Amino acid sequence: MFRQQFLNSIPQEIVDLVVKDYESRNNYETSTMNKTHPGDSLFLVLPYCQKFFDNELKFKAGNFYKHTIPYFPHTDFRINLESELNVVIPLQYTGEQASLVIFDQAWMNDSVTWCLNHDLIYFSVNTGVKGKPSDYPDVQFQTSEPIDEHFYFKYLTHEDRDLYFGMSGVAFPFQPTSIMAFDNRLIHCTSKFKGEKLGLSLRFSLK
Numbered sequence: 001m002f003r004q005q006f007l008n009s010i011p012q013e014i015v016d017l018v019v020k021d022y023e024s025r026n027n028y029e030t031s032t033m034n035k036t037h038p039g040d041s042l043f044l045v046l047p048y049c050q051k052f053f054d055n056e057l058k059f060k061a062g063n064f065y066k067h068t069i070p071y072f073p074h075t076d077f078r079i080n081l082e083s084e085l086n087v088v089i090p091l092q093y094t095g096e097q098a099s100l101v102i103f104d105q106a107w108m109n110d111s112v113t114w115c116l117n118h119d120l121i122y123f124s125v126n127t128g129v130k131g132k133p134s135d136y137p138d139v140q141f142q143t144s145e146p147i148d149e150h151f152y153f154k155y156l157t158h159e160d161r162d163l164y165f166g167m168s169g170v171a172f173p174f175q176p177t178s179i180m181a182f183d184n185r186l187i188h189c190t191s192k193f194k195g196e197k198l199g200l201s202l203r204f205s206l207k
């Protein structure tokens with residue numbers, strides 16, 4: 001399934017304009033994640049995203065996001081929107097550089113968030129579910145082994161290792177001026193990090 005990071009793909013001047021657009025907003029959807037609609041920033045970044053794809057990118061949904069706590073493993077696909085392509089644009093961060101971990105495992109149904117060994121959390125789009133991906137036989141391409149030890153220690157020690165049983169993947173550094181694009185049926189999460197990061201997350205159909 002498609003998954004690629006394109007480094008040095010958006011000029012810093014455009015990144016600065018998009019950050020300025022975010023900072024000009026005065027209301028956010030949730031106080032904890034500071035989500036807000038991409039607005040005009042979509043049109044600033046779209047030409048830089050489009051050039052990597054032969055098919056026209058049809059915008060379906062998206063938001064700015066700013067957070068200090070890693071996101072749980074989740075997917076973003078909505079069957080009714082056919083919004084299978086995620087484009088994540090890192091904008092700025094403080095502290096240590098985080099990575100976006102994109103696993104090899106996929107969930108072909110409507111998007112969910114695995115709450116691991118935490119209490120179930122309500123998410124409006126990526127429905128919160130109990131437990132870990134390996135508890136769900138519908139998760140495709142599971143290995144039958146613990147997650148690679150080196151990969152776990154480098155990116156995922158904020159959660160217990162057994163919560164990633166059956167999983168494998170890659171990590172893209174949260175590098176401003178890069179574009180991360182991937183099939184959002186692939187399970188993904190934030191690496192461990194300390195600090196705050198701001199990005200733009202866009203979902204497209206390629207049909």
Ligand SMILES: [Fe+2]
Pocket residue numbers: 074075076188
């Ligand atoms: Fe996501």
